[in-house]
Amino acid sequence: MTASLVVVGNGMVGHRLVSSVRERDRAGRWRVEVFGEERRPAYDRVALTSYVDTWDDSALLLAGHDPDVTVHLGDPVVAIDRAARTVTSASGLVREYDALVLATGSSPFVPPVPGHDLPGCHVYRTLDDLDGIREYAARVPHGRRAALVVGGGLLGLEAAKALRDLGLSPHVVELAPWLMPLQVDEGGGALLRRLITALDVTVHAGTGTTAIERDRGRLLARLGNGTELDVDLVVFAAGIRPRDALARAAGLDLGERGGVLVDEACRTADPHVWAVGECACVGGRVHGLVAPGYAMAEVVADRLLGGAATFTVADTATKLKLLGVDVASFGDAHARAEGALEVVLNDAVAGSYKKLVLSDDASTLLGGVLVGDASAYAALAPMVGRPLPGDPAALLAPAGETLGAGALPPDAQVCSCQAVTRAAVDGAIAEGCADVPALKACTRAGTGCGSCVPMLRQLLASAGVAQSSALCEHFTHSRVALFEIVRSTGIRTFSELVARYGRGRGCDLCKPAVASMLASLGGHVLDREQVALQDTNDQFLANIQRNGTYSVVPRIPGGEITPHKLMVIAEVARDFDLYTKITGGQRIDLFGATVEDLPAIWRRLVDAGFESGHAYGKALRTVKSCVGSTWCRYGVQDSVRLAIELELRYRGLRSPHKLKAGVSGCARECAEARSKDFGVIATEHGWNLYVAGNGGFSPRHARLLASDVDTETLVRLIDRFLIFYVRTADRLQRTAAWVEAMDGGLDHLRAVIVDDTLGICADLEEAMTAHVGSYADEWRGVLEDPEKLARFTSFVNAPGTPDPTVAFREERGQRVPVSLGVPQVSAR
Amino acid sequence: MTVVCRLSDLPPDRGVAALLPDGAQVAVFHTGAGELFALSNIDPYSGAAVLSRGIVGDLRGVPVVASPMHKQHFELHSGECVEDRAVTVRVYPVRVAAGQVVVEDP
Ligand code: SRM
Ligand SMILES: Cc1cc2nc3c(=O)[nH]c(=O)nc-3n(C[C@H](O)[C@H](O)[C@H](O)COP(=O)(O)OP(=O)(O)OC[C@H]3O[C@@H](n4cnc5c(N)ncnc54)[C@H](O)[C@@H]3O)c2cc1C
Ligand code: SF4
Ligand code: FES
Numbered sequence: 013m014t015a016s017l018v019v020v021g022n023g024m025v026g027h028r029l030v031s032s033v034r035e036r037d038r039a040g041r042w043r044v045e046v047f048g049e050e051r052r053p054a055y056d057r058v059a060l061t062s063y064v065d066t067w068d069d070s071a072l073l074l075a076g077h078d079p080d081v082t083v084h085l086g087d088p089v090v091a092i093d094r095a096a097r098t099v100t101s102a103s104g105l106v107r108e109y110d111a112l113v114l115a116t117g118s119s120p121f122v123p124p125v126p127g128h129d130l131p132g133c134h135v136y137r138t139l140d141d142l143d144g145i146r147e148y149a150a151r152v153p154h155g156r157r158a159a160l161v162v163g164g165g166l167l168g169l170e171a172a173k174a175l176r177d178l179g180l181s182p183h184v185v186e187l188a189p190w191l192m193p194l195q196v197d198e199g200g201g202a203l204l205r206r207l208i209t210a211l212d213v214t215v216h217a218g219t220g221t222t223a224i225e226r227d228r229g230r231l232l233a234r235l236g237n238g239t240e241l242d243v244d245l246v247v248f249a250a251g252i253r254p255r256d257a258l259a260r261a262a263g264l265d266l267g268e269r270g271g272v273l274v275d276e277a278c279r280t281a282d283p284h285v286w287a288v289g290e291c292a293c294v295g296g297r298v299h300g301l302v303a304p305g306y307a308m309a310e311v312v313a314d315r316l317l318g319g320a321a322t323f324t325v326a327d328t329a330t331k332l333k334l335l336g337v338d339v340a341s342f343g344d345a346h347a348r349a350e351g352a353l354e355v356v357l358n359d360a361v362a363g364s365y366k367k368l369v370l371s372d373d374a375s376t377l378l379g380g381v382l383v384g385d386a387s388a389y390a391a392l393a394p395m396v397g398r399p400l401p402g403d404p405a406a407l408l409a410p411a412g413e414t415l416g417a418g419a420l421p422p423d424a425q426v427c428s429c430q431a432v433t434r435a436a437v438d439g440a441i442a443e444g445c446a447d448v449p450a451l452k453a454c455t456r457a458g459t460g461c462g463s464c465v466p467m468l469r470q471l472l473a474s475a476g477v478a479q480s481s482a483l484c485e486h487f488t489h490s491r492v493a494l495f496e497i498v499r500s501t502g503i504r505t506f507s508e509l510v511a512r513y514g515r516g517r518g519c520d521l522c523k524p525a526v527a528s529m530l531a532s533l534g535g536h537v538l539d540r541e542q543v544a545l546q547d548t549n550d551q552f553l554a555n556i557q558r559n560g561t562y563s564v565v566p567r568i569p570g571g572e573i574t575p576h577k578l579m580v581i582a583e584v585a586r587d588f589d590l591y592t593k594i595t596g597g598q599r600i601d602l603f604g605a606t607v608e609d610l611p612a613i614w615r616r617l618v619d620a621g622f623e624s625g626h627a628y629g630k631a632l633r634t635v636k637s638c639v640g641s642t643w644c645r646y647g648v649q650d651s652v653r654l655a656i657e658l659e660l661r662y663r664g665l666r667s668p669h670k671l672k673a674g675v676s677g678c679a680r681e682c683a684e685a686r687s688k689d690f691g692v693i694a695t696e697h698g699w700n701l702y703v704a705g706n707g708g709f710s711p712r713h714a715r716l717l718a719s720d721v722d723t724e725t726l727v728r729l730i731d732r733f734l735i736f737y738v739r740t741a742d743r744l745q746r747t748a749a750w751v752e753a754m755d756g757g758l759d760h761l762r763a764v765i766v767d768d769t770l771g772i773c774a775d776l777e778e779a780m781t782a783h784v785g786s787y788a789d790e791w792r793g794v795l796e797d798p799e800k801l802a803r804f805t806s807f808v809n810a811p812g813t814p815d816p817t818v819a820f821r822e823e824r825g826q827r828v829p830v831s832l833g834v835p836q837v838s839a840r
Numbered sequence: 841m842t843v844v845c846r847l848s849d850l851p852p853d854r855g856v857a858a859l860l861p862d863g864a865q866v867a868v869f870h871t872g873a874g875e876l877f878a879l880s881n882i883d884p885y886s887g888a889a890v891l892s893r894g895i896v897g898d899l900r901g902v903p904v905v906a907s908p909m910h911k912q913h914f915e916l917h918s919g920e921c922v923e924d925r926a927v928t929v930r931v932y933p934v935r936v937a938a939g940q941v942v943v944e945d946p
Pocket of ligand 4: 426427428429430458459460461462463464465
């Protein structure tokens with residue numbers, strides 16, 4: 013007999029509860045039904061602000077939507093009848109339950125300020141809220157656009173970031189004397205204010221909002237300290253209140269300050285009703301973070317399947333990246349314990365504030381605050397309540413002692429989001445998890461905020477399954493390290509590099525990787541020794557096909573081509589009998605060329621003004637364009653001209669993987685720029701630059717890096733982006749994977765290439781200038797060099813004789829390869 | 841026995857293909873370490889005559905060529921496929937005589 017479990021709320025915790033029950037319930041005891049008020053399935057609310065980068069809600073969906081669980085979306089539960097054990101939904105569905113779990117979360121608290129309900133006032137909790145803010149912001153005329161955020165805590169700063177990314181200037185008003193008063197102490201708050209102000213967010217601390225009024229089409233906000241602000245939009249982020257109305261109406265007990273009152277099993281006084289997440293009051297407290305919510309979900313899932321788990325007061329450690337600024341706090345951050353000692357390192361020059369809180373005898377770590385640089389968080393947070401592993405001042409010093417995995421005892425929590433201990437991680441490693449993705453899959457560690465991932469890497473390393481970033485067995489270096497070596501030593505041959513920095517003779521992994529680095533630094537790809545390093549595609553400057561013939565792809569920048577050039581391609585294809593196809597990259601591919609025909613084909617093409625399209629290389633492929641403002645009635649900028657300019661600028665740039673780009677003349681986006689490594693979309697005022705998109709195996713939408721920039725700024729940013737990618741990505745890592753793997757992700761990238769926080773932008777630009785200045789067509793280089801030309805033969809002892817195994821047949825009027833016979837395989 | 845080319849025509853670590861009188865093709869390699877090898881030019885996995893165009897290197901010190909089609913490695917002295925020891929390509933005896941590279945019948 014199956015029993016019926018009804019879950020009210022399809023948010024983060026409700027979703028976790030359902031997946032946990034389904035995972036544990038091997039015998040199929042529970043039939044699960046979920047009611048959700050929002051119209052989207054459960055998504056990652058913690059990452060809500062990233063929605064502004066892409067407006068792609070699918071990127072936030074939580075994994076594990078189970079087909080055997082019925083979910084009613086957009087249909088909130090409106091009543092609970094505890095006597096009949098039924099719930100009723102807004103659409104009139106009535107469901108009986110044996111167990112009912114309330115996971116209704118919180119609602120944003122809107123202070124009763126006069127004018128709080130005027131049009132233009134918003135809250136910040138759901139994807140719908142963000143859609144509403146976006147829609148409203150779009151209607152505000154360009155120019156003097158400003159917004160007010162009421163509340164300077166975590167939520168308020170998240171909202172400020174979203175508003176800034178929408179092109180408004182945010183003002184944040186915080187009642188407490190400093191930002192993020194819950195997590196950060198006064199010293200940290202002071203630095204935080206400085207860092208946030210530098211990011212064009214105006215901070216008004218120690219004052220409240222007293223009124224919001226309509227004022228000539230805009231809003232006027234009056235602050236308690238007498239300041240008046242003209243703004244276009246207001247977002248309330250002043251705290252949350254547990255959504256306990258259903259429980260109250262059903263006669264269940266509530267906590268003193270709200271929240272459905274539950275015991276340590278997360279059960280209400282009614283044995284059939286449970287509550288988890290932000291709506292629950294457990295141990296007299298309501299928790300506003302996701303980690304304790306997940307812990308409650310696990311407790312209830314365990315109980316529903318006969319276990320006896322209990323909820324213990326959860327860790328409130330948090331590490332955040334707000335507007336690119338690191339903020340972390342853990343344990344007793346405010347040093348409330350009796351006699352607690354504080355060790356503070358406040359480095360105004362480097363922009364970092366670090367504090368450790370110690371027990372009165374300075375032996376035990378009680379907590380800490382990190383602002384500006386939270387790199388020590390992953391190692392320090394799990395040590396709370398344990399003996400201090402070193403001299404406190406040394407632990408805080410910038411290049412000081414780093415706390416290794418060795419210091420962590422087995423029961424220390426490595427991942428606080430998912431409550432995973434070191435012992436659990438070590439166990440998974442012993443059972444064969446050999447990398448971070450494997451650990452994520454089998455322990456869930458690292459799948460929340462991600463801040464424990466560096467520690468997971470350390471644990472792997474200390475268990476002897478070091479995450480090798482080695483290029484291959486010949487080099488212990490990563491591609492990035494090797495690139496630096498090549499750049500700084502001036503070594504320009506593989507043999508010298510492997511002799512001095514590697515071992516053995518190299519292989520098909522390191523040779524092409526090094527060849528690509530050498531090419532990025534200048535020189536013809538087929539110069540001297542380099543030939544032997546290249547994959548066959550780069551050796552013959554063409555793509556190998558399944559029968560050993562090659563394809564020819566001339567560059568057609570931006571997809572624009574004259575009828576005359578089209579005729580040349582047609583004639584070449586006819587004369588050499590090449591199969592012809594329009595590619596997905598707005599150009600033409602000619603297939604079936606033999607090695608000996610390639611030079612003659614290219615001679616004709618080069619004479620007609622064509623050059624290599626690098627379809628064979630890890631290099632810029634195409635910059636796709638739409639027709640743009642010249643012809644299109646919607647176009648607002650000349651996308652074709654820009655696409656051609658960009659394609660000509662970056663042609664020939666060798667990179668860790670191929671590069672694709674697109675330029676659209678308006679927001680209709682006909683060039684699909686947002687599926688590209690860099691994509692440009694015209695706006696009324698200039699261009700929006702998107703980066704790190706990908707089609708292919710793991711499609712990714714490119715994310716907004718800069719908006720409304722002029723052409724000069726745009727090109728400068730792309731220059732920096734590309735050289736930074738060339739220098740720091742891994743072998744065969746597309747830009748999307750590169751940014752995803754980057755510590756700090758897009759925010760970090762933006763800091764480096766827009767705000768120049770590393771001070772390397774001048775160098776990056778110089779490298780691109782050098783590339784642009786030294787570009788020469790590779791195919792012309794071959795045709796002009798008899799030694800390079802001599803290699804285009806099938807047989808050394810029979811030059812001119814084509815490969816006899818290659819044969820063609822006809823299909824739809826063109827030549828296609830005859831599939832090769834049974835492979836010649838001899839077993840020994 | 842077939843004379844293929846002069847030894848000095850063979851660039852280090854880069855293969856060439858040669859046509860034998862019976863129509864078979866051999867891939868001839870001269871490694872950077874100075875060793876000479878000859879294998880069938882046919883990649884057993886794709887059936888295409890392309891092994892001479894693969895990248896030459898070593899895996900744990902054993903000289904290999906990687907097929908340019910799908911990157912399987914073949915040991916140069918035995919012809920054995922590293923990824924699948926049951927698969928072997930034919931190996932031809934090869935030597936240098938009077939500065940010429942000579943491939944013998946297998
Ligand atoms: C010719 C073309 C298909 C067509 O007939 O339209 C094509 C053909 C090949 N693609 Fe592609 N891709 C072609 C457009 C695309 C596109 C669409 C686009 O560029 O707009 C994509 C998805 C977009 C993207 O890259 O993000 C695409 C994603 C791939 C991938 C997967 C990349 C990934 O990140 O997952 C590969 C495999 C790889 O590069 O490792 C690939 C690899 C290949 C190779 C080179 C496979 C190979 O190694 O032999 C194909 C041989 C081309 C040849 O011999 O000439 N091709 N390929 C297109 C050439 C466009 C051009 O003018 O240069
Ligand atoms: C911008 C932002 C940033 C955040 N950052 C962090 C962070 O960095 N770290 C962290 O730990 N936490 C963070 N949080 C908090 C975190 O998102 C919450 O703690 C978490 O989502 C709580 O999960 P929950 O399931 O209890 O509530 P929710 O995720 O809110 O889910 C509750 C769901 O129940 C639905 N519901 C309500 N009433 C009914 C009804 N009667 N019938 C049906 N459905 C109903 C709601 O519509 C909602 O979809 C952040 C929150 C926001 C908004
Ligand atoms: S993207 Fe805009 S400008 Fe370009 S073709 Fe489409 S509608 Fe026209
Ligand atoms: S601590 Fe957040 S994912 Fe591990």
